[in-house]
Amino acid sequence: MNHWIIAPVILPAMLAPFIVLVMRHDLSLQRIFSTCGTVVLVGISLMLLYTAATNPPEVYFLxxxxxxxxIVLVLDRLSAMMVALTAILALLxxxxxxxxxxDARGNxxxxxxxxxxxxLFGAFLTGDAFNLFVFFEVLLIASYGLMIHGGGAKRLKAGVQYVAFNLVGSTLFLFALATVYSVMGTLNMADLAVKMQTLPAGDAALMRVGAVLLLLVFAVKGALVPLQFWLPATYSFAPGPVAALFAVMTKVGAYAVIRVYTLIFPPDTPATGMFFADLLLPAALVTLVVGAVGVMGATGLARLVAFAAIGSMGTLFIAVSQFTPEAMSAALYYMIHSTLATAALFLIVDMVQDRRGTDSTRGSFPPFAQHGLLSALFFAGAIAMAGMPPLSGFLGKLLVMDATRGPDMAMIWGAILITSLITIVGFSRAGSQVFWKAYATTTGQARPEAKPEGLAFAMIFALLAGLVALTVMAGPVTDWLGETSAELFDRAAYIDAVLPAVKE
Structure with a gap:
């Protein structure tokens, strides 16, 4: 049994109360201990990623x-990838x-x-549906505190709406788990996968109800239409670094869909068939359209990026809805890309807002500190988010389109291409208003002094460098993700790791 599997959950669980109890009045110590803890988490996550890539799924039995x-934690290629992605993003x-x-603007x-x-780490590693709910609640509580960090009436209002909406999702989650448990007598994912194959016909309808409720819950977390309403206000009013961390929050919903509906409710399951794919694809297409239209109509940079994040989830769920190894590999590539691109844009927008005093794309404002540098960074982030060459967003959308075959191909390709054009126009309009028009209408004014924020700029460059690396290394990355996707559809390996005495 690999005891390192539980380390990403235990380390922050011990470090957080230690910071509160011992050093809550010393910000410097908080920074040192918290950063060192996150660095250690990055090291552990990379070690687990290597372990998962060279070994079959491993299990930790609490x-x-x-x-x-x-209670079990399961390490496979997918969970290790998500843990590593989260740890690296968290450090930056x-x-x-x-x-x-x-971090000094609140407690x-x-x-x-x-x-x-x-x-986050618990949600990615758990092999039990009930503990997935538990870790979702940990996410909700912590994210609410981060959401209102720094105070402000608008931020508090958005935070209350965020909590209220997610509590509805939590209630649905409990109903779904109760329904599944009443039929199956277990919530262990591997055990559910085994029992679904011999489910009596009389229980199939009730299991469909539980599965649909689970899909609704994951749609809330993944900002899938019609349950995306919480995201624009939440992300646009959240502190910049918090919104950047939240870029991986929606991926928890996508991860849960991938895990549950490839392991427990695959398309060939007699009780469900292709039912969930039929639900997921239309919702994903509408999500993509809503995100693009929101980008076009946004009057603030933060809200623009929030709607772009919704659109990216639409593209991701389009690939997931195909439920084929090739499409799932494309979905995983696009998941990594959209996480890095969304986080980078939120950090860039935070810097612009701090220097301008607003993120509005309307009206004329004088040039601000590091005007040229930030405009270049925003341009790079916009290219990545919109899916233009040469960055990884372009490759990600190509992979998604290439993996979509069949009668829905024309509709999917048309939706992706048209919404990409709308997104490009939306980002171009916002960029010209904030950077180009502001400069053109205020020539002759004194340029403001640059702010000494070298560390912050370095982190933005690191995120953009990640996108460049994802583009340059697209071949090896897609090969690795192809193996990850194949492991997802080889359910026997996962089941045998968790339940070695039970054969499917």
Whole structure:
């Protein structure tokens, strides 16, 4: 049993209360301990990623209780990839928050940050549906504290709406779990996968109800239409580094859909068939359209990026809805890309807003500190988010389109291409208003002094460098993701790791 599997959950769970109890009045110590903890998490996550890439799925049995009776954490290629992506993003965002003094604008930033990481890592590693709910709740509590960090009436209002909407999702989650447990007598994912193959015909309808409820819950987390309403206000009013970390929050919903509906409810399951793919594709297409239209109509940079994030989830779910190894590989590539691109744009917008005093794309404003540098960074981020060459967004959308075959091909290709054009126009309009028009209408004014935020700029460059690396290394990355996708559809390997005495 690999004891390192539980380390990404245990370390932030111990570090967060230690920061609150011992160093809550010393920001410097909080920064040192929290950053060192996140660096260690990056190292552990990379080690787990290597382990998952070279070994079959591994399991950690808490309390040494065998599944399905005990709680299990499962390390496979997908969970290891998500843990590594989250850890790297968390380190960059945390250093950005320190570099801009965002962590000093409210209380307990670093403790809440570590609790957030605990919830994220737990959600990606758990092999039990009920504990997926538990880690979702940890995410909700910590993210609410981070959401209102720094105060403000608008931020508090958006935070209350965010919590209220997600509590509805949590209630649905409990109903779904109760329904599934009443039929199957277990919530262990591997055990559910085994029992679904021999489900009596009389219980199929009730299991469909539970599965649809689960899909609704994951749609809330993944900002899938018609349950995306919470995201624009939440992300646009959240502190910049918090919104950047939230870029991986919606991916928890996508991860849950991938995990549950390839393992427990695959398309060839007699009780469900292609039912969930039929639900997912129309919702994904509408999500993509809503995101693009929102980008076009946004009057603020933060809201523009929030709608772009919604559109990216639409593209991601289009690939997921195909439920083929090739499409899932494309979905995973686009998941990595959209996480990095969304986070980079939120950090860039935070810097622009801090210098202009507003993120509005209307009206004329004088040039601000690092005007040229930030305009170049915004241009690079916009290219990546809109899916233009040469960055990874272009390759990601090509992979998604190439993986979509069949009668829906024309509709999917048309939706992706048209919404990409709309997104390009929306970003171009916003960029010209904020950077070009502001400069052209205020020539002759004294340029403001640059702010000494080298660490913060370095983190933005690191995120953009990640996109460049994802583009340059697209061949090896897609090969690795292809193997990850193949492992997802080889359910026997996962089941045998968790339930070695049970054969499918």
């Amino acid at each position: 309390g040494n209780w065998d599944a399905p009776f005990g 965002v945390q250093l950005y928050a320190i570099g801009t003094n965002w 307990h930033f670093h403790a809440l940050f570590q609790f957030q990481l605990m919830g």
